[in-house]
Amino acid sequence: MKHFYSFTNLLYQYSILLSFTLFITFFSGVSVAQGSENMPLKTLHELFHHIESEGKYKIFYQNNQVDINTKITVDPHEADVTKLLTQALTGTNLSFKIVKNQIVIIKKNRTPAQQEGSMVKGRIIDNTGETLIGVSIVLKGTTMGTVTDLQGNYKLTVPNLNDTLIFSYIGYKTVTEPIRGRTEINITMKMSAFVLNEVVAVGYGVKKQTDIIGAVSVIKSKQVSSLPVANISEALQGKATGVSITQNTGAPGDGTSVRIRGTGTINDNSPLFIIDGVPTKNANAIPPSDIQSISILKDAATASIYGSRASGGVILITTKKGEEGKMTLNFNTYTGLQVAGNLTKMCNKDQYIELYNEAATNDGRSLITPEMADTLPNTNWWKEIFRPAIMTSTDLSVSGGSKNINYLVSGNYFYQDGIILNSGYKRYSFRASINSDLSRKIKIGKNINLSSSTTNKVGNSGDGYGGNGGSVVRYAFFRTPIYPVYDKNGNYIDYYSKYAQYFGDGYNPVGFAKKYDWKITNNRLLGNIYLNWKITDNLTFHTDYGLDYLENGSKRFDENWGYNLRINNPNTLTQQTVTSAQQTWKNTLVFNKTFKKNHHLNVMAGTEAIHSNLIGLSASAQNFPDQIPSLRYLSNGTTNQRANGWQSQWTLLSFFGRVSYNYKEKYYAQVVLREDGSSRFGSNYPWAFFPAAALGWRIDKEAFMSNVGFISYLKLRASAGILGNQEIGDYSFASLITSGAYYPFGTNSLSGYYLSKQGNENLRWESQTQIDIGLDLGLFDNKLFMYLDYYNKL
Numbered sequence: 001m002k003h004f005y006s007f008t009n010l011l012y013q014y015s016i017l018l019s020f021t022l023f024i025t026f027f028s029g030v031s032v033a034q035g036s037e038n039m040p041l042k043t044l045h046e047l048f049h050h051i052e053s054e055g056k057y058k059i060f061y062q063n064n065q066v067d068i069n070t071k072i073t074v075d076p077h078e079a080d081v082t083k084l085l086t087q088a089l090t091g092t093n094l095s096f097k098i099v100k101n102q103i104v105i106i107k108k109n110r111t112p113a114q115q116e117g118s119m120v121k122g123r124i125i126d127n128t129g130e131t132l133i134g135v136s137i138v139l140k141g142t143t144m145g146t147v148t149d150l151q152g153n154y155k156l157t158v159p160n161l162n163d164t165l166i167f168s169y170i171g172y173k174t175v176t177e178p179i180r181g182r183t184e185i186n187i188t189m190k191m192s193a194f195v196l197n198e199v200v201a202v203g204y205g206v207k208k209q210t211d212i213i214g215a216v217s218v219i220k221s222k223q224v225s226s227l228p229v230a231n232i233s234e235a236l237q238g239k240a241t242g243v244s245i246t247q248n249t250g251a252p253g254d255g256t257s258v259r260i261r262g263t264g265t266i267n268d269n270s271p272l273f274i275i276d277g278v279p280t281k282n283a284n285a286i287p288p289s290d291i292q293s294i295s296i297l298k299d300a301a302t303a304s305i306y307g308s309r310a311s312g313g314v315i316l317i318t319t320k321k322g323e324e325g326k327m328t329l330n331f332n333t334y335t336g337l338q339v340a341g342n343l344t345k346m347c348n349k350d351q352y353i354e355l356y357n358e359a360a361t362n363d364g365r366s367l368i369t370p371e372m373a374d375t376l377p378n379t380n381w382w383k384e385i386f387r388p389a390i391m392t393s394t395d396l397s398v399s400g401g402s403k404n405i406n407y408l409v410s411g412n413y414f415y416q417d418g419i420i421l422n423s424g425y426k427r428y429s430f431r432a433s434i435n436s437d438l439s440r441k442i443k444i445g446k447n448i449n450l451s452s453s454t455t456n457k458v459g460n461s462g463d464g465y466g467g468n469g470g471s472v473v474r475y476a477f478f479r480t481p482i483y484p485v486y487d488k489n490g491n492y493i494d495y496y497s498k499y500a501q502y503f504g505d506g507y508n509p510v511g512f513a514k515k516y517d518w519k520i521t522n523n524r525l526l527g528n529i530y531l532n533w534k535i536t537d538n539l540t541f542h543t544d545y546g547l548d549y550l551e552n553g554s555k556r557f558d559e560n561w562g563y564n565l566r567i568n569n570p571n572t573l574t575q576q577t578v579t580s581a582q583q584t585w586k587n588t589l590v591f592n593k594t595f596k597k598n599h600h601l602n603v604m605a606g607t608e609a610i611h612s613n614l615i616g617l618s619a620s621a622q623n624f625p626d627q628i629p630s631l632r633y634l635s636n637g638t639t640n641q642r643a644n645g646w647q648s649q650w651t652l653l654s655f656f657g658r659v660s661y662n663y664k665e666k667y668y669a670q671v672v673l674r675e676d677g678s679s680r681f682g683s684n685y686p687w688a689f690f691p692a693a694a695l696g697w698r699i700d701k702e703a704f705m706s707n708v709g710f711i712s713y714l715k716l717r718a719s720a721g722i723l724g725n726q727e728i729g730d731y732s733f734a735s736l737i738t739s740g741a742y743y744p745f746g747t748n749s750l751s752g753y754y755l756s757k758q759g760n761e762n763l764r765w766e767s768q769t770q771i772d773i774g775l776d777l778g779l780f781d782n783k784l785f786m787y788l789d790y791y792n793k794l
Contacts, residue, residue, distance in 0.1 A: 302314070
């Protein structure tokens, strides 16, 4: 069978496509660069836009102090930001300060002769104790002010110690503080509920929050980094509307189920995670302490750029990066205790004997006499199987950087005991991020995440139908309180056949838990390297290679024990190793330009190729003569030694684009297109098209809203689009022949093969149409902010 998606052909086609893209990029760059030489920077507004478009600095200023239409004269060939600002502000009453990646434009300080008064100093921190850099401090009613340094410290000369200071910082609530004769004022600033100018991640790029016309929830680092949870999914609980987080079993390391806006398919409903640009279906290898921000894309307008993998929604995760400044060392740790709560109340010995004797009297059985009762224990099986469980997490990170390079190296150790005996989870993780400006136009970087985890599992699936031997809690329910845990020799008591009518049946739940020998290990490498080439002020090319490598191992020994060796007979050892490697290569070309001050256009086009390979190996053996842990190896099993292996692959080739336009940041329009070709579908329908469109209207900017003071922000948005789902298995289109069948040949039974699945070359893509109408409403200077959405998933 011939398909377009053999990986060799895919790479060949993709190389041609990349060459073509670079060819177009080069000539577009030459053309635009030639045009830009004739367009010198004429005003402060143009200069600020030019600097911010480089992506390294953000510029802050007060509107009543800075006229951005001021005419300037600068060298159009100058690349140094400091020299550009110095040239532009020469002859004005303005100066600037560069603090890390922020530039603050302020009024020039008065001369020493004029600076009569008193010195006020202090330090600014947030509510977690971290210093805030670049906070603006202004004397109320004047233009006198300063900003905090790298340590969060400030100094300001004021004419009167009865004046008032105003502390402001993007993303935080403004603080107005009377001086009241003090010369040292330390301030703790709190985060704002909503920041209009904040830049957040969207599909294959970033946007200001005010420019987003889709349903996106944004979660910042401070909301999740200090939570006592094991993984990102648990950290999302209760943090975003329309996002449901459910723990699969509650056992340590067992993961969670994430649903965005409910269930929309009979197939996989899990969202797609994008970690620093690398797609994955499992984000639990990243500790919450490493997260900088999370964007949850919930509707078609925002998620359709990911096409065939977006029907369950998309979660974009951006990890922390180093920042310009001296080396910073951060250490955080916490330890907590978990206990089982709201347990079903069980009978004690006396209550059980009373109920038993009442039933025995009714059906003519022997009673438990007082003499017998005196010899019986009073076992509380809840206390025997449950325990206080310690959970601890420790983080250590080193970060810093210079003007052209920044770095961050971090490590995390997480440990969680299970509240059930013999269960637990531990994880070691390491992360390194390096980003470097090779020149004013070229930036490269890499992110590497390494993790290694071990899970000790015990049974948690009812009667064991799921293949894990049954639930410890289930057998605790069955066990009567007059059964002892151990005999006089310290061995687990399983069953008294002589007294079964009094004691009942069922396994000893303590022995059942302690004899579990089931370990699951996961070793993972997730990372990427990238190159960003700013061809001109308006044109940027980005290429990125990502790898998600996972090695999963499972080893389980079912020990033979109990009365007459009735449990796990014969004993069995099962081992399995599954290795998966998913490689992603994507390229984007972005054109961003403002025409005549009011027309803002952003055009993005890109390609993406993904190849996934999975290799599995499993083996088992039975009847181990000696069951001690040091001899639990497959070669020691004497019967039924079996081995099995498998491999599967899939590839995805995609072409996508997005056009975003707004007029005066008041009227918005966006169109998204994506074409996906997947190896998971038959040769008749390998490709699918996923379009989306959205409109937005900033009503609060209309003249008729100028007198409605309590409404500070009001946006109406609407979107519609098609999303896809390719999570149907790797070879659903193909007919499969499987071994394991037996047929008679004369008087003998011979093994053979059979048709285990009938393929379908006409297998089509699953698609989902989504419609969303939303209203973003901010009241009283956005102190109260609401998102209202109506959506329909068809």
